Amino acid sequence: MEYVASIAYAKGKDQEEQFYFPQRNGKDANYLCGNSLGLQPKNVKSAIEQELSDWQQYAVAGYWEAKDPWLYYQQYCNKPLTGIIGAHQHELTVNLHQMMFSFYRPNKQRFKVLMEAGAFPGDPYAVETQVQYHGFDPANAIIEVSPRPGEYLIRLEDILAIISQESDSLALVLLGGINYYTRQLFDIAAITDAAHRAGAYAGFDLAHVVGNIPTSLHDWGVDFAVWCSYKYLNGGPGAVGGAFVHEKHASNRDFIRLGGWWGNEESARFKMEKGFVPEKEAEGWQQSTAQVLNMVNLKASLELFEAAGIGALRSKSSGMTNYLAFLLQQLKGINFQIITPENCNERGAQLSLFFPDGGKEIHQRMTDAGIIVDWREPGVIRVSPVPICNSYQDVFHFYEIIANIASNA
Missing domain, CATH: 3.40.640.10 (Type I PLP-dependent aspartate aminotransferase-like (Major domain))
Known part of the structure; x- marks a missing residue:
């Protein structure tokens, strides 16, 4: 596939968002950390409210009479x-x-x-x-x-x-x-x-x-x-x-x-x-x-997975991760190595970037710029564009920010 390093290309690959993003400086953060905790699906609130209503109305009879x-x-x-x-x-x-x-x-x-x-x-x-x-x-x-x-x-x-x-x-x-x-x-x-x-x-x-x-x-x-189900399945913190x-x-x-x-x-x-x-x-x-009030989050998220289809999500995942790798290859002035397998069939929705030095400082600069990714000792920043949550625009904005960091290094 031929990629283009532009926001117009990224916008053309995206679909409607079904998840809530954390806020940074009054706008959606560039969240590429679903490998640690998935985002909240927008249908979770109503699902929880349904269970709370059934608990209120039926008490123990909810085991048989809840929706x-x-x-x-x-x-x-x-x-x-x-x-x-x-x-x-x-x-x-x-x-x-x-x-x-x-x-x-x-x-x-x-x-x-x-x-x-x-x-x-x-x-x-x-x-x-x-x-x-x-x-x-x-x-x-x-x-x-x-x-x-x-x-x-x-x-x-x-x-x-x-x-x-x-x-x-x-x-x-x-x-x-x-x-x-x-x-x-x-x-x-x-x-x-x-x-x-x-x-x-x-x-x-x-x-x-x-x-x-x-x-x-x-x-x-x-x-x-x-x-676990709190990562890619978006089941929420402490999910079953x-x-x-x-x-x-x-x-x-x-x-x-x-x-x-x-x-x-x-x-x-x-x-x-x-x-x-x-x-x-x-x-x-x-x-x-x-654990009904725990599993309801997972149940709501799995409805989105079932509608999307794991095959389609895998296809989007490979495309976004390949696009991320392509964009990272355009960077100059910053020393890192992608240690994740190059072949997309040997990896999932994440690239691990190894920084031989200065990695923690770069991670902090990413955080200050509104990017949420995670750091793992002794030198890896994990970047995870999750297909059911993230967009090609998220990937491109990450590239823009890290390119700016590189140019000011």
Whole structure:
């Protein structure tokens, strides 16, 4: 595609805005930080007001009589998510520790977990404590695959080589679908296949994938995946998380899991009897009733995703991110490197710009100019034009501001 570095070109690529932007100096900020927290959809307020009205009118009867009965609230989010992640509705449910309880069952021979070096800290913390819980030393049980010296990205062949080498001792492969720092998108299908051939389970943290990249978790045979919904899914701060469990496990009632009242078979749930009989689907991992006043934000946002279609959003995402890369190539007088893969099929809606020096000062100057992006040590500014929220004009205005910073450096 041929790009043009002009506001007229950017305006011609844009559509009507359906989200609220934070204000800076009396006007919309140039918000390119949906990778950290998605914007508020304009339909959220009325959705929340509906639930508040139903709570006021029905109280506990809202579980059955609300406009959207609360008893089935998680299912309202499951349906649109199936198209986004490539799953069956009964494969969706939450929580990395719960998933590891089910899928990390080490023994003396097979006890190791493969992760990527530099993963977002939440995952290493979870794995470290799970390994310790089972009586193993994290130094011996956790394998990290790293970029080669002088490189920022992890090569697929290095991941596959470690899986093959450790096939006798590997219990679990647990990677982020996209690395939070470099924004590298891993080949989930190839890694899953290699893990299974080695006799290990394959799980993924899709916090930076869901709502960003269409996936086919069921067809790829992924055993489990977890994600948050406050980033690309625009579920709001502290929004409910989600999890996928492949039906080959979810339909097996003997597959080990932590039981909870809401995970018990629905037909027997209100009998209040002893003996946990899980639902024959991912809902068998649920612990309690849906957080309605939390999930209503996600439900409202997913209506927009369903209307737009994840395929169309991915197409716009690739176009905007490629346009951003094109514009950044026009810059002179500022020293940085794009460490995100150049191939748009190997990245999502974000570029990570590495500044060998002066990065924090440049980030502050961006902030002062009305740009909202985020900084990650030791030198990266993450710029994320999210397709459902952002526009080509947002991308061009970012370029204009950083070009001005470069010219005054």
